[in-house]
Amino acid sequence: MDEDRPTPGIAEELSPGLRRVLADNPSPMTYWGTNTYLVGTRDIAVIDPGPDDAAHLAAILGALDTGQRVSHVLVTHSHVDHSPLAHRLARETGAQVHGFGLSHAGRSAIMTQLAASGLEDAGEGVDAGFAPDVALSDGMVIEAEGWALEALWTPGHLGNHMAFAVGDTVFCGDLVMGWASSLVAPPDGDLTDFMASCRRLRIRGAKVFHSGHGAPIQDPMGRLDWLLAHREGREASILDALRDGPADAQSLARRVYTDTPVALLGAAARNVLAHLIDLHGRNLVAPDGNLTATSRFELL
Numbered sequence: 001m002d003e004d005r006p007t008p009g010i011a012e013e014l015s016p017g018l019r020r021v022l023a024d025n026p027s028p029m030t031y032w033g034t035n036t037y038l039v040g041t042r043d044i045a046v047i048d049p050g051p052d053d054a055a056h057l058a059a060i061l062g063a064l065d066t067g068q069r070v071s072h073v074l075v076t077h078s079h080v081d082h083s084p085l086a087h088r089l090a091r092e093t094g095a096q097v098h099g100f101g102l103s104h105a106g107r108s109a110i111m112t113q114l115a116a117s118g119l120e121d122a123g124e125g126v127d128a129g130f131a132p133d134v135a136l137s138d139g140m141v142i143e144a145e146g147w148a149l150e151a152l153w154t155p156g157h158l159g160n161h162m163a164f165a166v167g168d169t170v171f172c173g174d175l176v177m178g179w180a181s182s183l184v185a186p187p188d189g190d191l192t193d194f195m196a197s198c199r200r201l202r203i204r205g206a207k208v209f210h211s212g213h214g215a216p217i218q219d220p221m222g223r224l225d226w227l228l229a230h231r232e233g234r235e236a237s238i239l240d241a242l243r244d245g246p247a248d249a250q251s252l253a254r255r256v257y258t259d260t261p262v263a264l265l266g267a268a269a270r271n272v273l274a275h276l277i278d279l280h281g282r283n284l285v286a287p288d289g290n291l292t293a294t295s296r297f298e299l300l
């Protein structure tokens with residue numbers, strides 16, 4: 001674990017009007033835990049309340065100073081490390097929960113088709129019961145005394161993923177992280193959407209990203225460039241492997257992820273599948289029959 005990990009449960013000021021409270025849920029998927037952000041000095045927007053944990057709820061409420069109230073609860077996406085505490089916090093404070101929609105909202109047509117064909121969730125932990133009180137649309141502005149946040153629909157990691165922008169700061173959820181590349185695992189994750197969302201943020205520009213996990217990203221444009229190049233490099237490796245003949249995601253993962261432990265090859269295969277689906281959508285590869293998780297693909 002990073003030696004600079006904040007102390008869970010303690011509100012730490014990151015900049016004027018912005019504090020972070022770390023949930024105590026570290027793991028290989030969450031790094032040092034989920035970052036919950038408190039935006040504002042009087043009316044407080046809570047971004048990503050985190051897991052349904054009584055101690056974390058108490059820490060969020062305990063961070064409120066005299067005269068402050070939680071006016072809005074905002075959720076970047078409905079994975080179990082981000083959204084389950086949202087409605088409990090809303091009940092305690094009288095605020096409403098804002099998010100893009102239900103957990104499967106925003107899924108692309110091809111991912112909906114794959115899910116219907118039996119491809120199960122990737123195991124990252126979807127909050128199946130999540131339902132916002134207020135459904136946000138792309139570009140909607142949420143505002144209260146002292147702040148205004150623009151909601152940006154940024155699917156890719158999950159179909160209902162939102163980012164929230166204020167000035168030159170973006171709360172980017174799990175779309176961009178400074179300590180690892182984001183997981184994109186069908187049918188929840190869609191690489192075509194992920195790349196488009198990253199490019200959108202790259203064009204928009206920002207001076208700092210506050211991610212769902214890890215430290216603030218002080219060079220967000222450089223990080224986006226790295227993420228895009230990383231995915232493009234992985235794509236090139238997959239296409240190169242397919243020059244030897246048709247193959248499925250599992251066998252390609254074994255060839256492309258040569259340093260990956262056997263226990264993680266299942267996750268690697270989902271990542272390769274995400275690339276194959278994207279390549280199929282761009283008419284660069286084709287499956288042998290209907291598109292499924294076990295299809296063999298060949299170059300076009």
